[in-house]
Amino acid sequence: MEKTAEVLFNHRRLTVLAIKMTLICLAFLSAFALRFDLVIPGEYWSTIAALIAPLLLIKLLVFRQMGLSTGWWRYVSLADALSIFKANLVASVLFIVYVSLVHRLDNVPRSVLVLDGVLCFLFACGIRLLTRAYREDYLPFFSRSGGSRTRILVIGAGNAGQAIVRELRQNPDLNMEAVGFLDADPTKQQKSFQGVKVLGGTHELESICQAYRVDEVIIAIPSASGRAMQDLVTLCQTAGVKFKTLPGVGCLIDGRVSVQQLRDVDMEDLLGREPARLEMDEIGRYLTGKRILVSGAGGSIGSELCRQVARFKPARLILYEHAETALFHVENELRASFPQLNVLPVIGDIRDMARVDSIFAEYAPEVVFHAAAYKHVPMMECNPAEAANNNVRGTRVLADAADRYGVRNFVMISTDKAVNPTNVMGASKRAAEVYVQNLARRSMTHFVTVRFGNVLGSNGSVIPTFREQIRKGGPVTVTHPEVTRFFMSIPEAAQLVLQAGSMGNGGEIFLLDMGSSVKIVELAETMIRLSGFKPYEEIDIEFTGLRPGEKLYEELLVGGEGIKPTRHEKIRVAASTETDWDWLNRRLDDLYEASRHYLAAEVLALLQELVPEYRPVPRFPSGEVERVESFTSV
CATH class of the missing domain: 3.40.50.720 (NAD(P)-binding Rossmann-like Domain)
Structure with missing residues (x-):
């Protein structure tokens, strides 16, 4: 059976032609048979023989001209049935005209001509439906x-x-x-x-x-x-x-x-956040046909921003990234998914003022999404100078370039850890927020900040860590039984960043609706169950204590910021805070000098000046931070 089907498929055109000719002849004979109660009188056989050739010629030519010779029968649909009906109607009319002009209609019953058209239509549809039924295993005796x-x-x-x-x-x-x-x-x-x-x-x-x-x-x-x-x-x-x-x-x-x-x-399904409603026209107005730069393009948020931006067909998408391997992967992915996209991979550090200047001068970006940052809290506690240099000075260099070169929109990605920070990472991001907010008052560029919590599945986050621990058989480690965090998916975060970028006039901090906070221990229990194990029995959960700089819970609003709704139900806006511009720049200059010389204690003191709500959690004995800083900076 399978060999026969293979031979027929290899000679598909001839097979289809033979089937069509057979069906056309069968429909014509069946029309006569139905007209005469299944017994065709002998005097009509000569008429049938004379009409078979012109009937085949007319119908095959019409079917070919009307597209019935193309397409796959296995995918027959209502649209195909309509095309078959039209083709049969035209062919039947032409055949009737031929019979009336060449043969006397007295020799051909009129009902036969009508029945022939109806039966040919039914047979043509039927053979296609049988083919589809066979292909889709609806025929129990011919299971494939x-x-x-x-x-x-x-x-x-x-x-x-x-x-x-x-x-x-x-x-x-x-x-x-x-x-x-x-x-x-x-x-x-x-x-x-x-x-x-x-x-x-x-x-x-x-x-x-x-x-x-x-x-x-x-x-x-x-x-x-x-x-x-x-x-x-x-x-x-x-x-x-x-x-x-x-x-x-x-x-x-x-x-x-x-x-x-x-x-x-996965956990993203169980969190079950409603999909973000995007104002596609508004987003398209500031992205479509524009030159767009994404810093940190190889990171979790940065790469997703690139994917989302690519959908809006920018004139050029500039991928600015310090890590070569991450840049290589995101560039290849974008070229494969969006072959028409003008992608430009650029290796560089946001702290390198000369490099940033050269990029802005040569490529003239119109929109900047700033996602480059050091984000791992315990690691930044050990490296406060690097955190300040990258997160604060890097943001300052990039924002200043955007101002100088007339960028229209600048969107900075921030974090809930910048609110009443207890760690260096959060304090450095808050200092960057303050600078961007105050620069917005003096610039034609629309500077806005988007602040949100954790994203599921980002590099180094809790979900991949738990997944790897479960794969190894446990234990799953949780810092504290009461620790909670806000979560959203990477695509949702990126989409809402694009939305917020279309709404800002300059200086705002947009807060994304993170929903309800999630207990990390409950998240660990659910992930263990999803992996087919029983928590505390087959896979244990161990509590290791809060890490340096961590809080039991995160916040999204600094006291006194105020909060207002926006036209988007998942985005709110906080009132901007004003700081003396000269004082701010002097302190940032001092912070850069301290971080450049790896003076950890001075870096922490300056961050506390810049971010008065920063309350560091003591972790190391006196002098130990400096020793770790010096070691990790070699």
């Missing part, structure tokens, strides 16, 4: 898949679930069989979609998995809330079946759903 197939239960009978089932049908090589849907909507239950029945509600998952011998569950509800996703994961774990899900609607930018997008459920 060998051996046993993975039995799939799909949760969600909406568009996403139906798309998954359709693809399973169209790709038997996946060796998966959809045994049914589950859906919480009572109006869908006991109905069929894509030939697959809705077997019940989600609460019946365990019993249905047992009854239908389900091997794997696919959660096809991209819009599911975090709470709903947690409930579904618990049901799957109770039933003892494997489960996968689709990306959230915020990640399905083009709206298309595919089996290739299936992945394991």
